[in-house]
Amino acid sequence: MASNFSIKHQPGFTAIAATCFVVLYLPIIVLVIYAFNAASSTSEWGGFSLKWFQSAYQNTQVIDATLRSFQIGAIAAVLSTIFATMAALATTRTASYPGLTFKYAAINQPLMVPEIVTGVALLIFFSRIKIFTGYSGIGYLVAAHTAFCIPFAYLPIRARLENMDLTLERAAADLYATPWKTFRRITLPLLWPGILAGLMLAFVISLDDVVITEFVKSGGQDTLPTYMLGQIRRGITPEINAISTAFLLLSVAIVTLFFFVSRKRD
């Protein structure tokens, strides 16, 4: 049915939308295209080639940083999801009480405090610990990533819990299930899509982090993003484009998986 009045159709909306999409996607498209450049320039096209992917794959520093990123991401994602699940259960499976909103804010702190502040704070804090313990391993990065990933894992889990009918758990208790059995047989299976979504989101966020990692890492602890940043300082080759393209593909794959997992069982 044709309508003369619709808030969806107003002058300029189409142009604004088009501009936004161009600004968002054109640079990425250009980046991907030059990943396949045969020349060693990121602005002049010299024919199609896969050599920069090959050189990135043979660059031990890249492989080393990638593996470290995955390692930190995996551990931080699992830990932060466990903590986030516990936090979500504690903040939704209870009647509202004074101070609950404050707890939400406290859990979501990393979303609100500027990363640079957290980075500086962790740098000072961890350096003290380093002096006392002498430990300078990857543990600091894992701890930092776990902390700032918690709210990202928490949000989808909490959303899932809030949509879950409390009477289901009550019904299980009524049917002789102890609290632990109720959790294992009812709450956890129904919460699972939320937990998986939280896990993947946390992993992607950890993989992507630059600011906090830059402050917390010790020498030789580059993750893929901090390695790339270091390379760019020394001048850009299409190798960076190739790494970015691979990184992009991985993110798209994870987000797609995330989408299908969260749709399943609904």
Added chain:
Amino acid sequence: MPDKPDRNAIEVVNVSKIFGSGEGQVAALDKVSVSIRENEFFTLLGPSGCGKTTLLRLIAGFDFPTAGGILLYGHDIAPLPPFKRPVNTVFQSYALFPHMTVADNIGFGLEMLGKPKAEIKARVAEMLKLVKMEALAGRRTGQISGGQQQRVALARALAPQPKVLLLDEPLSALDYKLRKEMQIELKRLQHETGITFIFVTHDQEEALTMSDRIAVMSSGKILQVGSPWDIYDKPAERFVADFIGETNFLTAAISGVGNGKARATLKSGTTIEATVAEGFQPKDNATVVVRPEHAKLTKDKGDLSGTVENIVYFGTDTHIHVQLDSGEAFTVRQQNTRSAGCGFERGDKVGIMIGNDAAQVLRD
């Protein structure tokens, strides 16, 4: 019900439930006591907020009384968590587990009780048959209709053979026809299983048609407990008379109280025989109630006289609203016949005959 043994399944003793604290305190239940007999279909009836659901939740164990005890065959279960009470609930929203099949839902309680697999299987099959759901045993609960979900919820709660089955307005989400069907179905299930049912509803018609006994509740108190017949024909208080069915309230002077009967002198000067509510205290102006179908309209002089104000046709019967000469309002319900109208018109001067044993004196 003559063949029901007089053993009590549940005894609620002086139970109070207070929500909140300090100034915002609300007493959802105020020193409630009631006994529910074994094998009985017992209904808690009242408007929303009267405390009926709170009482059910206390029996189920989802909440704990502030004071008082709840005895199940003589044992106090009030402090026990829900999973330690041999009592099961049919929820208003059904609360079926969406990630399990119909059969797994029904078997859940038995599984939690640690019954052997073979026994669970046999019992689930028996339950599926009882609620006529054999064909849908393997379905997810999201793939069946509301009426079918209702049957699964019943089967799930009955499967562990609870000592008492609690039903929290289970029919309210169904449409009219299905509700009528399920009312009959519930009565059949109760009869076949012999389990004590405690049913919560705000629907007075549902309560009257299904129950062996009804407790009428208002503002956290039980006002009257009795058979549907008692509750309808011999209401004790104004609230009960008003909440259940339609009724006429008349002011009268009461004399000769004795043996549950009395003489009521109405404002018109006529004196009629009436039954008296338990706990009636003699007073100047008592209230007498007469159901509209227990009075008759006549063109001659009756026990009361007045003028026809309005005539409302209902299909099976006609309601004739009369303004009495005393100033009070009175409604008469008259059965319709096919061939003729009700025989009265607006403005007619009429008399009202109150039948023998039609009047009840309230205690408040």
